Amino acid sequence: MTAQLSGHDLTLFRGERCLFRGVEFALNPGEMLLLEGLNGSGKTSLMRAIAGLLEFETGEIRWHGEPTRVQRQAFHDSLVWMAHRVGFKADLTLTENLDFEAALRPSASADRDEVFRRLGLSRLKRLPLRSLSAGQQRRVALARMLLSAATLWLMDEPVTNLDRDGRRLVAALVQEHLVRGGMCIMAAHQDVQIEATVHRVLLQ
Amino acid sequence: MDGETPGLFTAVVAVARRDLLLAWKRPGDVLNPLFFFAMVATLFPLAVGPSNEQLEFSGPGVLWAAALLAMLLSLNSLFVSDFEDGSLDQMLVSPQPLPALALGKTLAHWMTSGLPLVLVSPVVALTFRMPVAVVGVLMLTLLLGTISLSLLGAIGAALTVGLHRGTALLSLLVLPFAMPVLIFGARTVSLVATGDSVAGGLYFLAAYAVLIVSIAPFATAAALRISNE
Numbered sequence: 001m002t003a004q005l006s007g008h009d010l011t012l013f014r015g016e017r018c019l020f021r022g023v024e025f026a027l028n029p030g031e032m033l034l035l036e037g038l039n040g041s042g043k044t045s046l047m048r049a050i051a052g053l054l055e056f057e058t059g060e061i062r063w064h065g066e067p068t069r070v071q072r073q074a075f076h077d078s079l080v081w082m083a084h085r086v087g088f089k090a091d092l093t094l095t096e097n098l099d100f101e102a103a104l105r106p107s108a109s110a111d112r113d114e115v116f117r118r119l120g121l122s123r124l125k126r127l128p129l130r131s132l133s134a135g136q137q138r139r140v141a142l143a144r145m146l147l148s149a150a151t152l153w154l155m156d157e158p159v160t161n162l163d164r165d166g167r168r169l170v171a172a173l174v175q176e177h178l179v180r181g182g183m184c185i186m187a188a189h190q191d192v193q194i195e196a197t198v199h200r201v202l203l204q
Numbered sequence: 205m206d207g208e209t210p211g212l213f214t215a216v217v218a219v220a221r222r223d224l225l226l227a228w229k230r231p232g233d234v235l236n237p238l239f240f241f242a243m244v245a246t247l248f249p250l251a252v253g254p255s256n257e258q259l260e261f262s263g264p265g266v267l268w269a270a271a272l273l274a275m276l277l278s279l280n281s282l283f284v285s286d287f288e289d290g291s292l293d294q295m296l297v298s299p300q301p302l303p304a305l306a307l308g309k310t311l312a313h314w315m316t317s318g319l320p321l322v323l324v325s326p327v328v329a330l331t332f333r334m335p336v337a338v339v340g341v342l343m344l345t346l347l348l349g350t351i352s353l354s355l356l357g358a359i360g361a362a363l364t365v366g367l368h369r370g371t372a373l374l375s376l377l378v379l380p381f382a383m384p385v386l387i388f389g390a391r392t393v394s395l396v397a398t399g400d401s402v403a404g405g406l407y408f409l410a411a412y413a414v415l416i417v418s419i420a421p422f423a424t425a426a427a428l429r430i431s432n433e
Contacts, residue, residue, distance in 0.1 A: 053296055077209055083294075085288075087293055089226060089291060090289060092222070092226065101294075103215050103219075104210075128229075
């Protein structure tokens with residue numbers, strides 16, 4: 001049986017340096033992939049390459065058994081990415097940013113106010129993002145994930161800058177997403193407490 | 205799960221709307237090039253002296269050169285902020301086609317840089333003692349010309365977005381392709397001042413704009429993908 005998302009013989013170079021060679025993974029609904037490694041070991045690069053922003057030297061990512069290169073749109077339809085940088089405009093408010101977001105990718109039927117309440121953003125939705133703290137900005141990035149209909153979550157260090165409640169919240173949200181049949185690829189330093197099938201890729 | 209990707213038109217409008225909203229919140233970025241245009245065009249008559257003949261002769265060329273430089277000035281910031289805050293990454297991984305998003309951004313850029321130039325040009329043209337008929341043609345050439353310049357500039361801005369201080373390189377990349385616009389724009393305005401037919405020049409500018417509209421979004425998208433690696 002082919003996995004829903006799989007990586008085959010992945011090799012990536014940045015400049016002259018080989019970040020990793022021959023990485024393999026397979027991921028099915030309800031499962032999670034944890035990318036582990038030291039700083040600079042290529043976790044972010046691997047994630048960018050999975051998302052299609054970098055070219056692999058060898059190998060390919062397959063989505064439903066087909067290379068993602070030949071079905072970029074279908075793959076990106078079901079992908080949402082929480083990167084290091086929030087990817088929202090600092091001069092616009094949360095609502096204005098999410099309005100733009102809704103034009104970019106398929107939206108979930110989730111109620112926006114409910115999501116804000118859950119993430120503790122209700123009182124901040126009329127402020128420009130510039131005035132939010134780093135931790136609050138991470139929560140804003142979580143709002144993008146909850147409001148999108150994507151099945152595949154890419155999360156790059158999701159708990160950085162978050163307080164203890166925030167870290168628990170991330171774990172709970174990922175858990176719920178996996179139970180609903182979603183998938184998650186996460187790069188993390190700290191161990192995240194999630195009860196699901198967790199595959200691991202260790203980058204040297 | 206639920207939901208479908210919103211249509212192409214929704215995406216183009218949303219990008220343009222977002223950039224216009226940003227320009228509205230930070231008007232300095234829009235006003236700077238406009239100010240530059242107005243200053244060059246008003247300083248020039250002061251420098252060359254008030255002889256009517258000289259002003260009428262040099263007016264079209266000076267106004268057009270000032271407009272071209274003002275457009276270049278505004279190009280630098282086109283993709284840089286999106287690149288720096290990660291918005292560009294999010295656009296690249298969205299299911300919407302990148303050329304459509306690039307077109308939306310270019311549209312907003314033109315509306316905040318090219319269009320204001322067109323609207324301000326009659327006022328500035330006064331300092332060159334241009335007759336009303338000439339001002340009309342000047343506006344028309346600027347209207348067609350700035351569309352081409354915005355689109356051409358977007359390609360250059362996309363190619364240099366990852367470089368620090370890419371301004372010089374950006375100008376070097378864009379200027380050769382902007383030359384026909386400058387030459388035909390300024391020449392057409394000169395022609396109408398001497399009472400000649402202007403149709404040929406206007407047709408050329410329009411054709412050039414159409415050609416570039418059909419190429420630039422794809423070139424810009426490709427350049428963005430390369431720059432963002």
